[in-house]
Amino acid sequence: MSLGRWSALILAAGAGRRFAKDGGSGKLLADLGGAPVIRRVAERVLGAGFAEVVVVTGADDAPVRGALDGLACRIVHAPGWGEGMAASLRTGIAALDSASQGVCVFLGDMPLVPVALCADLVERAQAAGYAARPRCEGKPGHPVALTRSAFGDLLMLEGDAGATALLKAHSERVAYLDTADSGVLLDIDTPDDLAAAAAAWKA
Template identity: 40%
Template structure:
């Protein structure tokens, strides 16, 4: 009898770039409302951020929570996400970035860092950064009229340096400044809006739909990397 031959296994696909959604902020300038739970199109803002990075092509998706973490988990649908707790969220964005980087899966080729309070960043902008990475960019950032903004993509070779430099509220700024010569700026001003939600006036503008006229090169705010 001829022995059975096992069917050939399809080659495994290479690991994809992960997304790290930083959503731990307490919204101090927004009256203490956690940014993850700000209303956006009828749902918590963190759900919108997760949808954007997924549709842009990132996997897996990690979400760093801090302020009101239990409430966020109860009210937001984070199905399929890896939730990372940052008990020291009040120290600033740096702690959230460190916590998220420490939770990345092994052999991750890179991570796209996405701020939860940038609702004008689109899946198309995420996809452009991923395309730049596939073309060889070890560091990439969305550009708006030539100015660096969000999101930011950090390749595997720079993850340890990013974590070491993530202090206070600076996030990846130290890395991007030090490695400026290696950073590829990917223009996204035609497909995304870089505004972040920091004040009640910012939230009111978004809630009133004043940004629905399409993406344009808005000034990059203080939350920029």
């Protein structure tokens, strides 16, 4: 399955308050193997073969842009980022190419996300008719592949719920891809999470 007509969306708008509260500063800008976390995510996604990669910024707009300098991704700012993930999704979906057949949504604090699953996720999403997401040890993870039929619903989202409610509402049209790769679940919320990610990255 080719990703050449699908978009990738990286959500990087949150303030990371939990990470900062636990003794860290901006988690997306934290060092991971010699580069900021958000750059590691973007580099990985850019290597997957999507038609476009769009990054949505918010709280740390200027430094995140700086961290992505030189990468072939398009960066858009969500002015209402403080509302929660819905604002980031709305901004990102509205910015996608009009010819996009669907989008894989990535989180900016998940540097170990296995992009090799994307082709299978896209294929399953198209077959199911709405979306597909990976699942590890029974827990749903990222990235989430959403067909164009979901775009209208994504543009109507509000608050900090993300797309989870939509996936539940359309459960009969959502497929899952079981995987043993814990990278679909590993996000960075605390300095301890960053240490775990760094160890996994080095390995």
